[in-house]
Amino acid sequence: MEMPSGLGDFDPTPNNLEAFWMPFTWNRGFKKDPMLLAEAQDMHYTTTEGKKVLDGTAGLWCCNAGHGRRKIVEAVQATVAKLDYAPSFQVSHPLPFELASRMTNMLSGDYDHVFFCNSGSEAVDSALKIALAYHRVRGDAARTRLIGRERGYHGTGFGGISVGGIVKNRMFWGPLINGVDHLPHTFNLEKQAYSKGQPEWGAHLADELERIVTLHDASTIAAVIVEPVAGSTGVLLPPKGYLKRLREICDKHGILLIFDEVITGFGRLGSSFATEHFDVQPDLITCAKGLTNGTIPMGGVICRKGIYDAFMDWADNTGNTIELFHGYTYTAHPVAAAAALATLDVYKEEGLFERAAELAPYWEDAVHGLKGTRHVIDLRNIGLIAGIELESRPGKPGARAYEAFRKAFDAGVMIRTTGDIIALSPPLIIEKSHIDQIFETIRTILTDLD
Incomplete structure (x- = not known):
């Protein structure tokens, strides 16, 4: 599923982060410590620093067939x-x-x-x-x-x-x-x-x-x-x-x-x-x-x-x-x-809808395998969707999940958070090894997170 040649190169490093007013984003925090994606292929993004990040959210719930699909391009x-x-x-x-x-x-x-x-x-x-x-x-x-x-x-x-x-x-x-x-x-x-x-x-x-x-x-x-x-x-x-x-x-x-x-x-x-x-x-x-x-x-x-x-x-x-x-x-x-x-x-x-149905039981087991993990108060799943609800820090709703989001990105996994809930929705081309990586990363982060 390689990208076709001839697309041309672009400079992935912006010279000024200030002019773009980002949607649904803590702009001041991002611009102090940006997370910039330069490339995407199959199950992974690549940052401007060249680090691979496993996409656990299909972009924003949208890249169901994975990234850089030749036929679509x-x-x-x-x-x-x-x-x-x-x-x-x-x-x-x-x-x-x-x-x-x-x-x-x-x-x-x-x-x-x-x-x-x-x-x-x-x-x-x-x-x-x-x-x-x-x-x-x-x-x-x-x-x-x-x-x-x-x-x-x-x-x-x-x-x-x-x-x-x-x-x-x-x-x-x-x-x-x-x-x-x-x-x-x-x-x-x-x-x-x-x-x-x-x-x-x-x-x-x-x-x-x-x-x-x-x-x-x-x-x-x-x-x-x-x-x-x-x-x-x-x-x-x-x-x-x-x-x-x-x-x-x-x-x-x-x-x-x-x-x-x-x-x-x-x-x-x-x-x-x-x-x-x-x-x-x-x-x-x-x-x-x-x-x-x-x-x-x-x-x-x-x-x-x-x-x-x-x-x-x-x-x-x-x-x-x-x-x-x-x-x-x-x-x-x-x-x-x-x-x-x-x-x-x-x-x-590629039978991706059927593939999602076949992977759903493995996904469910991985989701509920987090039961008992530190800070987790609920786990929810259906198809290839998961919600991991965390106990909020007193007086700081959303802070714990946001910190988990940043730490997961640093560890090479893209997750999504809303309030103190981690939401997952990977591309339907995901492999079992990717599922294992996502949940092992989350478990490790939550265990070490205050």
């Missing part, structure tokens, strides 16, 4: 040389039509259309807009309320942070979008600690949607959006039966159900999407990250049959020629679409 190169850009307003190009067809065919259930965008955040905002507009074009315009969930992460657009439930993602930006309510999150340390896979306790929390319906009346609610597995908040797993119950309540009251699968899509749980893993079909599915293996930004909204048709019927009845007044300059960008098509080829040719 060559597809990007060939496409940018042939068609560097084409709009999708009133004209288009062949690639997104093929991509949308392949995406709908890879899913079980009656999904028949895909709307493309450029990120998970845009996918969420697009899905929310589609849901609102769907009810309007069907003559049900009173359905304007959106229901998210506490501790939910749905990107950083105003729609996403409104339905999201992570406090620091919301607290700076004013009142946000009106008419939003939140379900409780599904995590309970006392009842669920050290569950392997889905916890037994907690399905009843889905019935909180009935309480919200009683409060607002179902006729005002457009959609419920949840992550099947909450990732960025620290790996919170759905209790057994929880997602099916949400689906039942939404069906009962005519509410659309949206699964935010930006993280769980494309093999992370050992199946194409979480909808297949949990055997629950939402009405809309958001995706991004693994769609292009992180190579080129791209996102999408996968629509269940009937959503697109409602817009076509409305347009026919009203004489409108534009059915959905929404889109982006870079919707279905040709280079991104080429990267996505090549990525789907790699997933299929």
Whole structure:
């Protein structure tokens, strides 16, 4: 899986760290002691100093096929040389039509259309807009309320942070979008600690949607959006039966159900999407990250049959020629679409979704092998995802996990932290020896950490 030659060299050492305002980063701390990545291949990054770092997080949950994949790189190169850009307003190009067809065919259930965008955040905002507009074009315009969930992460657009439930993602930006309510999150340390896979306790929390319906009346609610597995908040797993119950309540009251699968899509749980893993079909599915293996930004909204048709019927009845007044300059960008098509080829040719399912039991054993390790108060896993929750230092939440993150990087393993939770989500090409390295490194660091 070597990179093709002829890419050219670049100076990996910046002459000034100050001008770049880094996202979700302690900028002052980073710029005093930067961690700079210069290259990536297969399971490893290489720093500007030449040190190899094992990628335990697939970048940011996105490089599911590993790094530097020749087929994807060559597809990007060939496409940018042939068609560097084409709009999708009133004209288009062949690639997104093929991509949308392949995406709908890879899913079980009656999904028949895909709307493309450029990120998970845009996918969420697009899905929310589609849901609102769907009810309007069907003559049900009173359905304007959106229901998210506490501790939910749905990107950083105003729609996403409104339905999201992570406090620091919301607290700076004013009142946000009106008419939003939140379900409780599904995590309970006392009842669920050290569950392997889905916890037994907690399905009843889905019935909180009935309480919200009683409060607002179902006729005002457009959609419920949840992550099947909450990732960025620290790996919170759905209790057994929880997602099916949400689906039942939404069906009962005519509410659309949206699964935010930006993280769980494309093999992370050992199946194409979480909808297949949990055997629950939402009405809309958001995706991004693994769609292009992180190579080129791209996102999408996968629509269940009937959503697109409602817009076509409305347009026919009203004489409108534009059915959905929404889109982006870079919707279905040709280079991104080429990267996505090549990525789907790699997933299929190498059986990476099946590989993730086969490795999941070994991964689970490695995760729960940390039980009893110093500072660990809970371990959570599903597919090739893990959450390792640490006891917080008194008065310093997040400090212990952040120090573990820095020490792991120095020891040659990339992990991710949120608060005092270590989150792991490696590329699906991971070997058992890599799994051993990740958890042995974490065990050693936590044992020596104050």
